[in-house]
Amino acid sequence: MTHTSEHELETKDRRIQCGRRWAEEQAVKGGSALIDAFSVPLVLCGFLGKLKTNADFTNRSFPPYTILHFLTISMHLTLGTAAERDHQGQSPFDRIPGIPLFSATGQVVGSLHPDNVDLLEAPGSNIECLIVSRSNTPTAASALLASDGADTERPWKLFWILHVVWKDGIAERRGVGQVLSSALETAVEPKPEIKLAFLG
Secondary structure (H helix, E strand, O other): OOOOOHHHHHHHOHHHHHHHHHHHHHHHHHOOOOOOOOOOOOOOOHHHHHOOOOOOOOOOOOOOOOOEEEEEEEEEEEEOOOOOOOOOOOOOOOOOOOEEEEOOOOOEEEEEEEOOHHHOOOOOOEEEEEEEEEEOOOOOOOHHHHOOOOOOOOOOOEEEEEEEEEEOOEEEEEEEEEEEOOHHHHOEEEEEEEEEEEEO
16 A cells, blocks of 8 residues: 655645645734644635634644534524424424524524434533524424414524534534524523534
């Protein structure tokens, strides 16, 4: 078996070339120290040079699969209780009912659809959610639709979120969901903050 040198790897992987070029530009602008050991195949976002962070992107280890690196807002909400699912006569393509997410004031402000219920925290736990995009329509079987007076005729102000847990600095997805935009103002502790996340 032949060994591929770092130089050979860089010439074959455009991501490393782009990442190194970005690091060089940042070094010229602000004296960044990223360049000497830059060998991680990432295209870093432009915000990185403007944020104060202790993350060491060049000397850390990464899992043997592709990860996504992005800037987002992290918030915490309280996990509700999953509704009992009626399996009789139900199509396997029907959406599993969403689990309600509660604010610090006890109001339902979101709906979570877990990837695996066996890996989910217990009801009443505070879970971390990363905002990924905006939305204006509640998804099928959303817990938000269970409230009285839910108006499906008008656009909603929602965010798509990922529920994550952190393992060795990597955010691992545990579910997807939606939250009301107002949840940013009523989230539980710790309060919402901007994070640079590695999503695995």
